[in-house]
Amino acid sequence: MRNEVTLNSRGQVPNGLASSFKALQQWLRASGISGQLLCLLLVTLVFTASTQGKFLSWANIQVILNLAAIPAIIAIGLHQVVALGGIDLSVEGVVALCVVMVGLLAHNQFNSNNVGIWIVPITLALGGIVGLVNGVLNTKLKIPSFISTLGMSWVLWGLAVFVSKGQTIPLVDNPLSGLINGSVLGIPNLALVALALLIAVQLVQDRTRFGRYLYAIGGDEVLSGQAGVKVDRTKIIVFTIAGMFYGLSALFLAVKLNSAQAITGNNLLFPAITAVAVGGVALTGGIGGAKNAALGALIVTALNDGLILVDVNPYAQEAVNGVVLVVAVALTIDRKKLGFIK
Amino acid sequence: MQETENGSPTNELVLELRQITKSYPGVIALDGVNLAVYHNEIVGLVGENGAGKSTLMKILIGNVQPDQGSYRIRGQAVRLRDPAHAIRLGVGMVFQEGSLIPNLSIMENLFLCHETEFERFGVLSKRTMREAARTALTTVKVAEDLDTPVAETTPAVRQMVEIARLLWLSRLYHQKNPVLILDEPTTVLTQHERETLFAILHEITNQASIILISHRLQEIVENSDRIVVLKDGKNVTDFSSENASIPEIEHLMVGHTFSADRYRENEQIEPGQKVVIRVEKLSKKQKFEPISFTVGEGEILSLVGLVGSGKEALCRCLTGLEKPDNGSVTIGSKRVVAGLPSESVRSGIGHVPVDRRNDGLALGMTVADNLNLLVLDRLKTASLMSPTREKRNALDWIKECRIKTPSPATLCANLSGGNQQKVVIAKWLTSQVRFLVLDHPTRGVDVGAKEEIYRLIRKLASDGVGMVVMCDTLEEDIGLCSRMLIMKDGRLVREIACPPFQKPSPSEIIGSIV
Numbered sequence: 001m002r003n004e005v006t007l008n009s010r011g012q013v014p015n016g017l018a019s020s021f022k023a024l025q026q027w028l029r030a031s032g033i034s035g036q037l038l039c040l041l042l043v044t045l046v047f048t049a050s051t052q053g054k055f056l057s058w059a060n061i062q063v064i065l066n067l068a069a070i071p072a073i074i075a076i077g078l079h080q081v082v083a084l085g086g087i088d089l090s091v092e093g094v095v096a097l098c099v100v101m102v103g104l105l106a107h108n109q110f111n112s113n114n115v116g117i118w119i120v121p122i123t124l125a126l127g128g129i130v131g132l133v134n135g136v137l138n139t140k141l142k143i144p145s146f147i148s149t150l151g152m153s154w155v156l157w158g159l160a161v162f163v164s165k166g167q168t169i170p171l172v173d174n175p176l177s178g179l180i181n182g183s184v185l186g187i188p189n190l191a192l193v194a195l196a197l198l199i200a201v202q203l204v205q206d207r208t209r210f211g212r213y214l215y216a217i218g219g220d221e222v223l224s225g226q227a228g229v230k231v232d233r234t235k236i237i238v239f240t241i242a243g244m245f246y247g248l249s250a251l252f253l254a255v256k257l258n259s260a261q262a263i264t265g266n267n268l269l270f271p272a273i274t275a276v277a278v279g280g281v282a283l284t285g286g287i288g289g290a291k292n293a294a295l296g297a298l299i300v301t302a303l304n305d306g307l308i309l310v311d312v313n314p315y316a317q318e319a320v321n322g323v324v325l326v327v328a329v330a331l332t333i334d335r336k337k338l339g340f341i342k
Numbered sequence: 343m344q345e346t347e348n349g350s351p352t353n354e355l356v357l358e359l360r361q362i363t364k365s366y367p368g369v370i371a372l373d374g375v376n377l378a379v380y381h382n383e384i385v386g387l388v389g390e391n392g393a394g395k396s397t398l399m400k401i402l403i404g405n406v407q408p409d410q411g412s413y414r415i416r417g418q419a420v421r422l423r424d425p426a427h428a429i430r431l432g433v434g435m436v437f438q439e440g441s442l443i444p445n446l447s448i449m450e451n452l453f454l455c456h457e458t459e460f461e462r463f464g465v466l467s468k469r470t471m472r473e474a475a476r477t478a479l480t481t482v483k484v485a486e487d488l489d490t491p492v493a494e495t496t497p498a499v500r501q502m503v504e505i506a507r508l509l510w511l512s513r514l515y516h517q518k519n520p521v522l523i524l525d526e527p528t529t530v531l532t533q534h535e536r537e538t539l540f541a542i543l544h545e546i547t548n549q550a551s552i553i554l555i556s557h558r559l560q561e562i563v564e565n566s567d568r569i570v571v572l573k574d575g576k577n578v579t580d581f582s583s584e585n586a587s588i589p590e591i592e593h594l595m596v597g598h599t600f601s602a603d604r605y606r607e608n609e610q611i612e613p614g615q616k617v618v619i620r621v622e623k624l625s626k627k628q629k630f631e632p633i634s635f636t637v638g639e640g641e642i643l644s645l646v647g648l649v650g651s652g653k654e655a656l657c658r659c660l661t662g663l664e665k666p667d668n669g670s671v672t673i674g675s676k677r678v679v680a681g682l683p684s685e686s687v688r689s690g691i692g693h694v695p696v697d698r699r700n701d702g703l704a705l706g707m708t709v710a711d712n713l714n715l716l717v718l719d720r721l722k723t724a725s726l727m728s729p730t731r732e733k734r735n736a737l738d739w740i741k742e743c744r745i746k747t748p749s750p751a752t753l754c755a756n757l758s759g760g761n762q763q764k765v766v767i768a769k770w771l772t773s774q775v776r777f778l779v780l781d782h783p784t785r786g787v788d789v790g791a792k793e794e795i796y797r798l799i800r801k802l803a804s805d806g807v808g809m810v811v812m813c814d815t816l817e818e819d820i821g822l823c824s825r826m827l828i829m830k831d832g833r834l835v836r837e838i839a840c841p842p843f844q845k846p847s848p849s850e851i852i853g854s855i856v
Contacts, residue, residue, distance in 0.1 A: 030489055207465045209457045212446075216454055219443035226441060228426050228455035286445035 077245025085285025093156030096265030103260025131243020386566030432517030605821030614639030760791020
């Protein structure tokens with residue numbers, strides 16, 4: 001009698017014809033991106049219909065992939081902090097400073113520096129250091145990440161303008177420009193880089209101890225600490241990785257524009273946070289991976305591209321983005337975790 | 343000290359606590375407590391609230407360090423640093439509120455922080471994890487999908503996952519016969535799940551020992567090999583459950599010591615004829631069934647019942663913190679708008695919450711500010727706040743209530759627990775409240791402050807305030823109240839009059855409660 005007793009919260013999976021459909025449903029549910037795929041499909045259908053198929057032309061798809069790549073890279077960095085239960089608002093400042101550093105250290109028309117290909121590790125390191133400081137401010141000085149990273153963004157922005165004297169620094173013969181502006185079989189290289197990063201981060205999240213701890217902290221910091229997770233260390237590493245992603249984006253932006261100026265960092269935070277939220281990463285932490293962030297960036301970019309194609313007033317487009325953000329957060333946030341809504 | 347021939351399957355000791363003493367400022371939580379756990383047995387641990395059970399558990403898992411006494415695990419004297427250390431030595435606890443991370447899956451929770459086992463070149467092997475998880479979960483008969491997030495499972499499954507995790511960890515650290523501590527495991531379970539739990543626990547005893555804490559004595563008697571009773575931080579007794587009877591345990595839990603003068607019974611007044619509050623057919627689905635009662639002027643009504651009996655929900659409905667489904671609350675002749683704390687305060691209903699630090703006081707504000715909070719309108723001169731009158735009012739009440747504070751400008755955060763509670767009660771005294779709900783008014787305060795709080799409660803009563811109290815111990819309930827309502831499983835089961843010097847004894851009452 002005792003041996004037959006089992007506990008099960010869900011019903012048994014039925015066998016037969018429905019089972020393959022059920023399996024697909026379960027995979028979609030477990031993957032956590034079913035809603036996002038549906039959303040992307042909806043955007044595609046609406047705009048394809050209203051542009052007589054122009055939206056789905058190969059040329060337009062290339063445009064979308066090219067435009068989505070950098071927001072996707074930023075979002076893949078940013079969402080890790082969000083999954084921890086924090087937020088990183090330092091994106092714009094980090095990018096501004098890193099772009100200016102690229103301008104001053106790579107071959108340029110402003111000074112005689114030329115570090116060549118070394119610019120890659122240098123920008124990664126700079127972004128990483130800023131992330132490290134963000135992490136330390138958050139964990140050791142116990143400053144909420146909302147404030148510490150917001151402050152950091154303004155500090156770095158000020159520094160970037162000061163160092164560049166507010167000027168635009170034209171780049172000369174950058175060794176990366178071929179790579180960044182090129183494409184393979186018509187797919188922009190930047191999109192391929194974003195895809196590679198997405199796969200790498202997703203793998204770390206799914207298949208390593210570090211990934212497990214990241215989500216454990218996002219789920220419940222106190223309980224994770226009790227279980228033995230090194231909470232502070234994990235958080236600092238996550239902030240550092242996020243900073244490195246922003247540094248990399250800055251490098252790509254500078255090379256793409258073939259010039260460096262502080263304002264390149266402007267208007268990057270909002271699309272990134274929208275992408276993270278639309279992708280289904282809960283702002284309360286613990287839910288959503290790199291695939292969510294990247295898919296979110298793709299949806300937001302496709303939406304904006306579509307709005308341009310159907311000739312919507314640019315100001316109205318910005319309003320649409322605001323609505324999208326609020327709706328996405330409303331759908332993904334876990335209100336049980338918020339004691340007070342501040 | 344311990345009797346060794348008391349029915350445990352083997353007589354080998356796993357845990358032994360001797361003469362454990364732990365005191366907190368003003369309270370002795372544990373006073374020379376002994377506890378022994380043998381191989382393959384279930385020990386039932388019972389005692390009233392505040393008897394020291396939770397402190398004892400915290401010491402067992404290394405959350406709290408004892409002041410005195412020895413702790414041996416398998417004969418080795420130990421000094422535990424933290425719960426992780428206890429787990430490495432094979433002692434783990436399933437907490438009432440659970441310690442699993444809600445967004446992680448069952449499998450991820452099982453092995454959290456001990457995944458090194460499954461790592462190949464830094465990558466976790468899902469296949470080997472799955473196999474290990476299946477093996478671990480068959481012991482506790484969980485047939486759930488391993489990838490289900492814990493938040494989507496039932497409390498019963500979560501409990502089983504925690505038990506499986508503790509058993510798996512003890513194997514990982516090569517600890518034979520681990521000790522599992524279960525704190526009130528059945529409160530969140532259905533009848534069927536309860537049976538399953540005990541069936542599994544009995545099976546587990548072939549590889550572990552279990553300490554079972556429960557308020558449901560029936561469960562303890564039926565399922566444990568030995569019963570340990572704690573009272574006021576001391577061992578009362580320790581006996582085999584074969585010859586245990588529930589009335590006997592009840593008697594041991596509440597004891598005899600009962601002093602009339604402690605609760606100022608001579609100051610207890612005859613409640614006035616006038617009804618202060620009338621509760622009619624108040625109900626809340628799944629919390630309590632329709633209930634009606636009145637509280638007269640100066641009457642102290644005590645609500646008694648176990649956690650989950652519905653008394654907390656009832657009080658939350660009375661104070662407007664929760665909205666009842668049906669029924670009405672009338673103060674004087676005015677019906678109180680339900681579910682709005684501000685309306686309740688306006689109607690003259692006060693509330694002294696159990697968590698005074700978070701709910702009862704503005705800790706970052708001064709004593710004077712807290713005292714004046716409800717009477718700001720009365721302290722105005724020409725529609726502006728008058729600092730002089732504010733200070734005078736505060737000083738009057740500090741004196742009246744004997745609040746020990748350096749000055750009215752001291753922050754409430756810097757007062758002792760007892761004095762903070764006096765501020766909360768004084769705040770309602772100033773506001774000329776007509777009805778007051780006191781939720782565990784003496785929780786965590788020392789003996790001296792308790793006396794003061796009893797005095798204030800008597801004063802409120804003589805001012806004609808009607809009160810509903812829920813106390814820490816049954817004795818306190820009996821001592822304070824003029825009438826007692828006993829709730830069980832959401833229903834009012836008994837009403838007992840408690841006139842001064844003719845009080846019922848706890849053992850007469852406890853049978854209706856459990």
